[in-house]
Amino acid sequence: MIPYIDEALQRWAEAQASEADCTSNMGNSVIASLMASQGVLNRAARGSRVLVNRVTEIGWILSKHLSPEQRQVVIEQYCSNLPQREKWVACGCSRAQFYRRLGQAHRAIESQLLKRAV
Structure with a gap:
């Protein structure tokens, strides 16, 4: 696994979870996000190198x-x-196949991020 991609995917999952909480409670808007975070605009999660737009x-x-x-x-x-x-x-595969697919996904995401950066 690629450490930067692993961290990016962890931040993505956190954003998905917080978005689900936010939409279930207050809707999906900037105002709702600010209310949920008590007015703190969070551009990156806890000192992460992965920015929100990423x-x-x-x-x-x-x-x-x-x-x-x-x-x-x-x-x-x-x-x-x-x-x-x-x-x-749940994925219907063996442990080895699971991690093989996860590694392929990491490489594909890294490749796409590099293409978009250029």
Whole structure:
């Protein structure tokens, strides 16, 4: 796995979870976000090197550039609270295949981020 991509995907999953909380409570708007964060504008998560706009790019890449199998593995790995063994079962693959797909997804995301940076 690629450490920077791993961190970016963790931030993406956190954003997905907080967005779900925000939309269930107050709607999806800037005002709702500021209310949820008590007026603090958070441009990056806890000193992370991954900026918020990068999180949006990650979401776009996941939806447009990954195979369904790779997307499923990423979602299970970063958004699910299941034990690892249950994540493999949910994806319908072995442990080795799960991590192979996850590595492929990391490389595909890195490639797309590099293309978009140019």
